Amino acid sequence: MKEVRFTILDNDPIAANTWKMKLSGDTSAICCSGEFVQIALEGKFLRRPISVHDVDWETFSIVYKVVGEGTAAMARMLPGDKLDILTGLGTGFSIDSCQSKALLLGGGVGAAPLYQLAKELCAQQKEITVVLGFNKADEVMLVEDFEGLGAKVYVATMDGSVGTKGFVTDVLRLKNIGYDFFYACGPMPMLKAVCESVKGRGEVSLEERMGCGAGFCYCCSIQTKNGPRRVCKDGPVFKKEDIVW
Numbered sequence: 452m453k454e455v456r457f458t459i460l461d462n463d464p465i466a467a468n469t470w471k472m473k474l475s476g477d478t479s480a481i482c483c484s485g486e487f488v489q490i491a492l493e494g495k496f497l498r499r500p501i502s503v504h505d506v507d508w509e510t511f512s513i514v515y516k517v518v519g520e521g522t523a524a525m526a527r528m529l530p531g532d533k534l535d536i537l538t539g540l541g542t543g544f545s546i547d548s549c550q551s552k553a554l555l556l557g558g559g560v561g562a563a564p565l566y567q568l569a570k571e572l573c574a575q576q577k578e579i580t581v582v583l584g585f586n587k588a589d590e591v592m593l594v595e596d597f598e599g600l601g602a603k604v605y606v607a608t609m610d611g612s613v614g615t616k617g618f619v620t621d622v623l624r625l626k627n628i629g630y631d632f633f634y635a636c637g638p639m640p641m642l643k644a645v646c647e648s649v650k651g652r653g654e655v656s657l658e659e660r661m662g663c664g665a666g667f668c669y670c671c672s673i674q675t676k677n678g679p680r681r682v683c684k685d686g687p688v689f690k691k692e693d694i695v696w
C-alpha cells in the first residue's frame with residue numbers, strides 16, 4: 452500500500468453520469484487488475500474506493516459513476532488538480548486461472564476494472580470475449596476500448612436500445628461463447644445471477660462499504676464458505692465457489 456499525491460491529467464464524461472479520470476504520479480504499488488484505490492476528498496472523512504481501470508508506469512485511470520457527494524466532487528475536478536490516493540489495495544484477478552479463452556462479464560461501471568484485466572490477458576495471448584450490460588444506450592461505454600484490444604464484445608441493454616435486450620446472462624443464453632474461465636464485475640444481483648447460471652470456473656469482484664480499505668477495521672467483512680473474509684484485503688475478487696449469496 453502506498454499513499455501518493457497524484458495530478459489529474461484528464462477528467463471527462465464518457466457516458467451518462469460516468470466519468471473517466473486519468474492521473475499522473477507514482478503507480479508502483481499498483482500490481483494487477485482488480486485492485487482498487489482509496490481517494491481522499493476534501494470534507495469527507497472516509498476515502499472513496501474506486502477500481503483501477505488502466506495503469507502504466509506513470510499514469511493510471513479510473514472510471515466512476517456519479518452517485519453521491521464524493522463522486523460529484525470528483526466530476527468537478529480539473530486537469531492540474533491534485534488528489535491524495537492510497538494505491539495497491541486489494542487482491543485482484545488471477546489471470547493464470549484462464550488457460551486460453553476468457554469470458555469477461557461487466558455490469559454498468561463494473562466494466563471498468565475488466566479493461567486492465569483484458570490488457571493483461573491479451574499480453575498472455577489469451578482469447579477474450581467481453582459481455583457488457585447496461586440499462587440503456589446512453590450508459591454504454593468502453594466497447595471500442597475492449598475491441599481495440601482484439602476482444603469480441605457483446606452488449607446487452609435492459610431496454611433493448613443497443614445489442615441484446617435483457618441481462619448479460621441473456622447474451623450467454625443466446626450466443627454460443629466458448630471459454631474456460633470467467634471474470635465478472637458489476638452490481639450484486641448481476642453477480643449472483645452470473646454465478647448461478649454461468650457454468651465452469653470463475654471469479655467475481657464484490658463491492659462492500661469500506662472504512663480503512665486496507666484490512667484493519669473489518670467493517671467490510673462478508674461470510675464466505677471459508678469463514679469471514681474482508682472484501683478490501685482478501686478480495687474484492689473472490690472465487691465463484693467461495694461466495695455465500
Ligand SMILES: Cc1cc2nc3c(=O)[nH]c(=O)nc-3n(C[C@H](O)[C@H](O)[C@H](O)COP(=O)(O)OP(=O)(O)OC[C@H]3O[C@@H](n4cnc5c(N)ncnc54)[C@H](O)[C@@H]3O)c2cc1C
Nearest residue numbers: 497499500501502514515516518519520521522658659660
Ligand atoms: C472495491 C470497490 C471498487 C469500486 N470501484 C468503483 C469504480 O470503479 N467505479 C465506480 O463508479 N464506483 C466504484 N465503487 C463504488 C464507489 O466506491 C461508490 O460509488 C462511491 O464510494 C460513492 O461515493 P459518493 O460519495 O459519491 O456517494 P455517497 O453515497 O455519498 O457515499 C457515502 C459513503 O458510502 C460509500 N459508498 C457509497 N456507495 C458505495 C458502494 N457502491 N460501494 C462501496 N461504498 C460505497 C462511500 O464510499 C462513502 O463512504 C467501488 C466500490 C468498491 C468497494
Ligand code: FES
Nearest residue numbers: 662664668669683
Ligand atoms: S475496510 Fe477496513 S478492513 Fe476492509
